[in-house]
Amino acid sequence: MASEISPKAEISPKAKIGNNCKIFPFAYIEDDVEIGDNCIIFPFVSICDGSRIGNNNKIHQGSVIAALPQDFNFRGAKSYVKIGNNNVIRENVVVNRGTNKDGCTVIGNDNFLLEGTHISHDTVVGDHCVFGYGTKIAGDCEIGNGVIFSSGAIQNANSHDVPPFVIAGGNPMTYGGPNTTMMKLAGIDEKVQKHIANAYRLLFHGKTSVFDVINQIKDQVPDGPEIRTIIEFLSHSKRGIMCK
DSSP states (O other): OOOEEOTTSEEOTTSEEOTTOEEOTTOEEOSSEEEOSSOEEOTTOEEOTTEEEOSSOEEOTTOEEEEOOOOTTOOSOOOEEEEOSSOEEOTTOEEEOOSSTTOEEEEOSSOEEOTTOEEOTTOEEOSSOEEOTTOEEOTTOEEOTTOEEOTTOEEOTTOOBOOTTEEEETTTTEEEEEOHHHHHHTTOOHHHHHHHHHHHHHHHHSOSOHHHHHHHHHHHSOOOHHHHHHHHHHHTOSSOBTTO
């Protein structure tokens, strides 16, 4: 089905627009832009050079996609923002493109970015994440799948790593216990939830190194995919674990 594009939208003839899209008046789309099928672009949205947007995305009023990076190292290199499928991007969201040549800011699938969210240059976001009102994510951050940020949360590039299945908050970041509510919604068995809690008891209440904690978890906590996920995360942590 052909896309419905308002004659009052300003769209470069070089931009590639998929099928069955709806683009409202006063949307602004630059040359080097690719938009997939079944997307809705609301009024006053700016989609700038370097945007690569998948299918079934909704981008609301005042949002800017692939804005120039707010990085003193940016020298005008050709870089990108890649957005997957089925994302809801609400009002006044800003997503910066990468800083260096071929650099890329990535947003996966099925994410919900509430009003005023800012995703900075070269950050990578997984799938099924929620960013609360006014959440600010600095450049070069990595956010996994199923992460939920409360309103007004700030993540900077030097933040310590936050492991899976937990609640974290405060400044400095502190461990608030296993996220039993979300684990229940995800269908994780209560027995497995107890195993996860035991793994984090060893990590956050013990007085040994992360290396030793990994061995303790292997020895003391029953194996399973969730426990292996925790061990892998701890093993590959680059910035250190929060409060550890």
